[in-house]
Amino acid sequence: xxxxxxxxxxxxxxxxxxxxxxxxxxxxxxxxxxxxxxxxxxxxxxxxxxxxxxxxxxxxxxxxxxxxxxxxxxxxxxxxxxxxxxxxxxxxxxxxxxxxxxxxxxxxxxxxxxxxxxxxxxxxxxxxxxxxxxxxxxxxxxxxxxxxxxxxxxxxxxxxxxxxxxx
Numbered sequence: 001x002x003x004x005x006x007x008x009x010x011x012x013x014x015x016x017x018x019x020x021x022x023x024x025x026x027x028x029x030x031x032x033x034x035x036x037x038x039x040x041x042x043x044x045x046x047x048x049x050x051x052x053x054x055x056x057x058x059x060x061x062x063x064x065x066x067x068x069x070x071x072x073x074x075x076x077x078x079x080x081x082x083x084x085x086x087x088x089x090x091x092x093x094x095x096x097x098x099x100x101x102x103x104x105x106x107x108x109x110x111x112x113x114x115x116x117x118x119x120x121x122x123x124x125x126x127x128x129x130x131x132x133x134x135x136x137x138x139x140x141x142x143x144x145x146x147x148x149x150x151x152x153x154x155x156x157x158x159x160x161x162x163x164x165x166x167x
Contacts, residue, residue: 019037039105
């Protein structure tokens with residue numbers, strides 16, 4: 001199992017804080033904030049690690065989303081602990097599986113990801129991510145292994161053609 005590198009780990013921590021702060025600062029319900037954040041192009045720096053080089057703070061993205069969308073009438077909120085973990089695990093899933101935030105959200109929408117909190121919030125983040133992906137039957141393609149298989153098959157075909165010529 002791959003481990004998060006230092007910058008990825010830092011970004012997961014930051015994402016956790018952003019999600020946690022959304023409970024107090026966002027004018028959206030928690031599920032709506034999660035969906036909008038994970039599908040918002042302005043959140044890209046959080047997932048390509050360029051946020052570490054920017055001079056904005058964690059509240060800026062929440063306030064930016066508040067300015068774009070109308071306040072939600074239903075303010076069903078998850079706990080700060082749940083939101084912190086959700087942001088953290090979303091980041092880990094993006095980095096460990098090389099997936100976009102939209103792709104991760106499609107696999108684990110808000111109403112689903114919150115269910116995993118009770119089970120995996122005490123796990124090591126890499127292990128929690130791996131188990132969550134196993135639970136949904138997701139397998140990361142190992143392109144090196146697949147490439148080796150293709151090359152072996154091509155080599156076998158070439159050997160068969162060579163043998164056929166010499167017969």
